[in-house]
Amino acid sequence: MADEIRWIKTHCSRMDHGGCALLVEAKNNKIVAIKGDPDGFLNKGYICPKGLASHDKLSHPLRLRHPLKRLGKRGGGKWERISWDEALKTISENFIRIKEEYGARAVAFCQGMPKGMEHFVLIRLANIFGSPNVVAVQDVCHAPREVSGIHTCGFYPVADFHHPSRLVVLWGSNITSTNEEGAICSLLREQVRQGTKLVVVDPRETTLTKKAETWLQIRPGTDHTLALSFLNVIIAERLYDQKFVENWTHGFNELADHVKSYTPEKMSEITWIPAGVIREAARLYAESHPAAIQWGNPIEQNIHTFHTARALICLMAICGNLDISGGNIEANEPEILGLGKFVRADLIPKKRTEMIHAHHGTIPRMMTVPPAFFKKAILEGIPYTLKGAYMQCTNPMIGYADSRQTREALLKLDFVAVSDILMTPTASFADVVLPAATNFEFNDIGHYGLGHGYILARPKIVDPPEECMPDMKILNELGKAITSVEYWYDDHEEMLEALVAPSGFNYKQFVQQGCLKGKDRFQKYLDTGFKTPTGKVELVLSRAEKFGIPSLPQFTGPPEEDDPEYPLILTSCKDSYFLHSSYRWLEKLRKHRPMPIAELHPETAAKEGIREGDAVIIETRSGAITQFAHLTEKVHPCVIYAAYGWWFPEGKPEAQYEWEKSNFNILTTTDKIGKEFGTPNLKGICCRIKRK
Numbered sequence: 001m002a003d004e005i006r007w008i009k010t011h012c013s014r015m016d017h018g019g020c021a022l023l024v025e026a027k028n029n030k031i032v033a034i035k036g037d038p039d040g041f042l043n044k045g046y047i048c049p050k051g052l053a054s055h056d057k058l059s060h061p062l063r064l065r066h067p068l069k070r071l072g073k074r075g076g077g078k079w080e081r082i083s084w085d086e087a088l089k090t091i092s093e094n095f096i097r098i099k100e101e102y103g104a105r106a107v108a109f110c111q112g113m114p115k116g117m118e119h120f121v122l123i124r125l126a127n128i129f130g131s132p133n134v135v136a137v138q139d140v141c142h143a144p145r146e147v148s149g150i151h152t153c154g155f156y157p158v159a160d161f162h163h164p165s166r167l168v169v170l171w172g173s174n175i176t177s178t179n180e181e182g183a184i185c186s187l188l189r190e191q192v193r194q195g196t197k198l199v200v201v202d203p204r205e206t207t208l209t210k211k212a213e214t215w216l217q218i219r220p221g222t223d224h225t226l227a228l229s230f231l232n233v234i235i236a237e238r239l240y241d242q243k244f245v246e247n248w249t250h251g252f253n254e255l256a257d258h259v260k261s262y263t264p265e266k267m268s269e270i271t272w273i274p275a276g277v278i279r280e281a282a283r284l285y286a287e288s289h290p291a292a293i294q295w296g297n298p299i300e301q302n303i304h305t306f307h308t309a310r311a312l313i314c315l316m317a318i319c320g321n322l323d324i325s326g327g328n329i330e331a332n333e334p335e336i337l338g339l340g341k342f343v344r345a346d347l348i349p350k351k352r353t354e355m356i357h358a359h360h361g362t363i364p365r366m367m368t369v370p371p372a373f374f375k376k377a378i379l380e381g382i383p384y385t386l387k388g389a390y391m392q393c394t395n396p397m398i399g400y401a402d403s404r405q406t407r408e409a410l411l412k413l414d415f416v417a418v419s420d421i422l423m424t425p426t427a428s429f430a431d432v433v434l435p436a437a438t439n440f441e442f443n444d445i446g447h448y449g450l451g452h453g454y455i456l457a458r459p460k461i462v463d464p465p466e467e468c469m470p471d472m473k474i475l476n477e478l479g480k481a482i483t484s485v486e487y488w489y490d491d492h493e494e495m496l497e498a499l500v501a502p503s504g505f506n507y508k509q510f511v512q513q514g515c516l517k518g519k520d521r522f523q524k525y526l527d528t529g530f531k532t533p534t535g536k537v538e539l540v541l542s543r544a545e546k547f548g549i550p551s552l553p554q555f556t557g558p559p560e561e562d563d564p565e566y567p568l569i570l571t572s573c574k575d576s577y578f579l580h581s582s583y584r585w586l587e588k589l590r591k592h593r594p595m596p597i598a599e600l601h602p603e604t605a606a607k608e609g610i611r612e613g614d615a616v617i618i619e620t621r622s623g624a625i626t627q628f629a630h631l632t633e634k635v636h637p638c639v640i641y642a643a644y645g646w647w648f649p650e651g652k653p654e655a656q657y658e659w660e661k662s663n664f665n666i667l668t669t670t671d672k673i674g675k676e677f678g679t680p681n682l683k684g685i686c687c688r689i690k691r692k
């Protein structure tokens with residue numbers, strides 16, 4: 001057959017939340033080139049190094065190509081190749097056995113960062129099976145923003161990058177490197193070129209601090225403190241939107257009284273930011289209209305996350321920036337099948353009271369089990385016993401706080417099945433490992449359920465290796481085996497059809513469109529009020545007492561008490577060349593970052609006799625790891641940035657690929673977690689550093 005060369009449009013995925021439209025060149029079932037698509041509505045031609053390297057995954061020698069069954073002891077690194085029939089039969093027998101002995105809730109369904117439709121099919125499977133326990137990483141990723149939003153103003157307020165803002169605040173968000181949830185940095189860069197001002201709240205100098213009016217170099221973990229002092233300034237100086245406050249907020253006077261004592265002068269000691277700088281930044285936010293807060297992940301990675309998210313939504317509200325063009329909006333979804341229907345929420349009416357975390361009194365609407373409570377159920381049987389787990393698209397040995405505890409939990413489970421594209425520290429503890437197909441190898445839909453008002457087409461470009469299956473298909477088959485077949489499909493792609501059908505398109509037509517967007521609609525509250533019990537933005541939560549949570553955002557100090565033996569403050573950020581613990585095995589990416597780099601200030605290094613490139617030990621009360629020093633004035637002298645997500649794919653499977661050596665989550669603990677979301681401290685931890 002003659003060489004067949006095709007350029008095909010699709011969207012990037014599985015290298016972060018996805019979003020960039022791509023032009024992919026395929027030749028004889030192989031991808032040979034990728035570039036950014038200038039027509040992409042989020043990226044307009046932009047593509048990052050991860051996107052450029054993404055097809056190297058497909059034919060990589062480390063790729064899993066057959067289902068595997070454990071031989072010998074768990075974690076011993078010995079495997080036997082089995083057929084798909086045997087793999088699915090083994091998983092089904094074990095899950096059905098556990099269900100019969102302990103009930104369906106004793107099986108958990110675990111997902112990492114949602115990568116595409118597989119996340120929602122997994123929830124569907126759990127619901128149909130009858131288990132309320134879908135475990136995910138939302139305790140440290142987006143649930144605090146989304147759920148606090150729902151309770152405060154009735155929706156998840158996302159920054160509107162599609163209309164001009166006078167000012168954008170990047171609050172713990174490094175979008176030139178992370179492009180989170182499709183907030184592709186090219187959109188913001190274009191706005192900045194057109195004159196949008198920037199304020200950056202970040203402990204470290206970033207690409208965009210240079211372009212900012214003000215950079216607030218915050219002490220890690222004290223974002224709630226800073227947000228409260230913004231509220232203090234804006235209310236004391238009467239800079240808020242008086243009409244909006246009068247008509248559309250509940251509890252303004254109480255909030256005003258409450259924040260009176262949180263002056264910048266007082267809070268400056270905690271946040272390390274000079275009072276004058278806090279005042280100026282607060283004024284700038286209040287006086288620039290419309291203004292958007294692009295809130296990042298670090299505000300969700302300490303025990304105070306609920307207060308931070310609440311205080312930030314109060315700020316958006318009193319300055320009249322909620323649900324207006326260029327502010328923080330409720331994105332209007334296109335006409336597609338709603339989430340509840342897709343996941344068959346109707347089949348599990350008792351989920352809210354039966355899911356593990358309900359026992360711990362988390363906030364209502366938190367629908368996935370926080371890993372800390374998942375592990376407690378396995379290890380201590382609280383609130384009931386958990387025996388089996390299905391894990392897909394996740395590497396908890398590296399991603400969950402307290403990796404040693406995660407290892408114990410994995411070892412204690414009766415049965416674990418893992419679906420991944422290569423062997424990982426987590427997969428190495430499984431009883432059965434399934435070889436997943438990955439992006440470009442199957443038809444998928446991006447951004448469903450993320451709350452940004454659009455879905456993106458991700459059509460298949462090439463066939464997967466012969467025995468690799470898309471997660472969606474695996475779950476469809478597993479569904480037929482462990483639940484009633486009537487809920488599943490002959491062909492798993494019928495799920496994609498069902499999802500887009502309400503739009504009037506079929507999947508093929510949707511692919512031709514590339515994306516489906518909801519219509520822009522702002523200030524919906526003028527017609528319908530806010531979707532809260534009072535119909536207003538609840539600065540004071542009207543149901544706080546009922547839920548057993550604080551009604552106003554509180555000042556609760558830094559995440560950890562100062563500790564003289566651990567005098568420095570530890571934090572981290574995502575690496576622009578990797579996704580969490582993924583893809584250190586791709587040479588094109590690894591060459592940029594061969595080893596884990598810890599960033600520290602030259603003065604701090606000098607005190608410890610540390611030089612550039614030295615191996616260093618970073619230590620907290622929970623553990624110690626080794627990384628390599630990079631001296632930079634971009635970080636505060638009292639702060640250490642350790643690299644997060646490290647394991648060594650080149651290591652030995654029976655030693656779990658050196659999972660302890662450099663892994664940030666050896667330094668974290670679940671002993672102390674936030675009540676509302678079960679969030680541990682991943683940022684703002686007391687630490688020390690020395691030469692190895």
Ligand SMILES: Nc1nc2c(c(=O)[nH]1)N[C@H]1C(S)=C(S)[C@@H](COP(=O)(O)OP(=O)(O)OC[C@H]3O[C@@H](n4cnc5c(=O)[nH]c(N)nc54)[C@H](O)[C@@H]3O)O[C@H]1N2
Binds near residue numbers: 111424471580
């Ligand atoms: N200390 C600390 N901990 C953190 C964070 C932090 O900042 N600091 N960040 C947190 C956040 S925000 C998140 S979202 C989580 C992320 O946690 P995870 O989502 O668990 O992150 P990864 O380590 O990337 O694991 C994803 C796995 O999916 C596999 N994979 C890739 N594509 C496919 C596919 O198509 N199918 C299947 N089956 N598998 C696939 C990859 O090989 C990889 O092993 O970690 C959280 N943990």
Ligand SMILES: Nc1nc2c(c(=O)[nH]1)N[C@H]1C(S)=C(S)[C@@H](COP(=O)(O)OP(=O)(O)OC[C@H]3O[C@@H](n4cnc5c(=O)[nH]c(N)nc54)[C@H](O)[C@@H]3O)O[C@H]1N2
Binds near residue numbers: 220221573577
């Ligand atoms: N390249 C890459 N992109 C990714 C990911 C990845 O792993 N790699 N992960 C994806 C996922 S799942 C998520 S959730 C998003 C996260 O994306 P972001 O929200 O951008 O998260 P981070 O990179 O963790 O941190 C953002 C910024 O916060 C700063 N920071 C650190 N500690 C603190 C603090 O205590 N307070 C404040 N205000 N700032 C702090 C860091 O210096 C960094 O510049 O990115 C997504 N995109």
Ligand code: SF4
Binds near residue numbers: 017043046048051179
């Ligand atoms: S920014 Fe994200 S979506 Fe865009 S190319 Fe990079 S990894 Fe893909």
Ligand SMILES: [Mo]
Binds near residue numbers: 297
């Ligand atoms: Mo995340």
